[in-house]
Amino acid sequence: MKSVTGQSSFTIRSTETDQNGQATLPALVGYMQEAAWDNTATMGISMYELLERGLTWILQRMRVEMFRYPKHRESVTVETWASGRERVFLHRDFRVYGADRELLGQATSVWLVMDMVKRQLVSVPDFITAIEVVPGHEPLPFAKGKLSSLEHVSYEQQMPVRWHDIDLNRHVTNTRYLQWVLETLPVEVLEKQQLSEIDIIFKAESTLGDTVAATAGPDEEANTFLHKLTSTETGKELVQAKTKFNKFESLGI
CATH class of the missing domain: 3.10.129.10 (Hotdog Thioesterase)
Known part of the structure; x- marks a missing residue:
């Protein structure tokens, strides 16, 4: 199996905005993680699939750049894709778009796998490494x-x-x-x-x-x-x- 690019859409809710009516960064990062969940689910490696094996995803690092913050009731689309793999580090990128494909922000992230019982990081399992990483876009510079x-x-x-x-x-x-x-x-x-x-x-x-x-x-x-x-x-x-x-x-x- 090859990795695929995921696309998820969201509408900014009033409870996710600040005093200026703009989406907060924690809310936008939440959208990114929801889009990542949707994308990994299509490949059978979402958190639910990992939890069935006593494992889970752990976010180790994230670098976010925002060019414009969307406002209340504005619709956004988050695209995400697996962008690379280095030993135990799995890289995933994001781009957040507004109307007419306006690029609002982008992010790169690093993920690890943890044993839920031992609360320890583990090597990336074979059922994950078996998926060939095919970046959907030019990868962003890794957060290093x-x-x-x-x-x-x-x-x-x-x-x-x-x-x-x-x-x-x-x-x-x-x-x-x-x-x-x-x-x-x-x-x-x-x-x-x-x-x-x-x-x-x-x-x-x-x-x-x-x-x-x-x-x-x-x-x-x-x-x-x-x-x-x-x-x-x-x-x-x-x-x-x-x-x-x-x-x-x-x-x-």
Whole structure:
């Protein structure tokens, strides 16, 4: 079997928008993951198929670029395809389109396979590697390399892990981590600037009852911030991220 490109359509709901009536990035990443689920289901390797074997998909890294955020009731189409494979790392790309094929954003991601019982990463099973990767489009540059470490903390919050933060894998869902990364920044940044890029690495699990310390600080590059999420229970670093913002004026908003 060969991999195929998937296409899923969504309409922005009011509960997925911010105070400007635009879709939030966590909502858009949620659409991407739903499109990935649809696409893998056509090849028999969706999360449900993996769970039947005691396995699951784990998102390890994602780099997103947004050119324009869709608004409430706007329809978008997410295209996604397997873009490559490196040892245990499976790459998947996304493009988000508006009306008339306007490219609103794009993303590249890295996925791993985890044993649900042992809570350990495993080699990619044969039933997945048997699928020949045929990229539907020119692959985006893989998300590779280290991010700069957060050395000087300017902003900090405590995020208790609650029931609705947990997903099917029984740990904090990655879109919640993404939300916490952004919410650590001061309101004046979120109000006056628009997130244009994020590179986020998911490094460890957090579960119900944990408390997450979310920290952030400016990077050397203008309008750019470094982020870190840490478990206060275990001391483990959960997430590392880098965000880049543009002023609303430059986006024509």
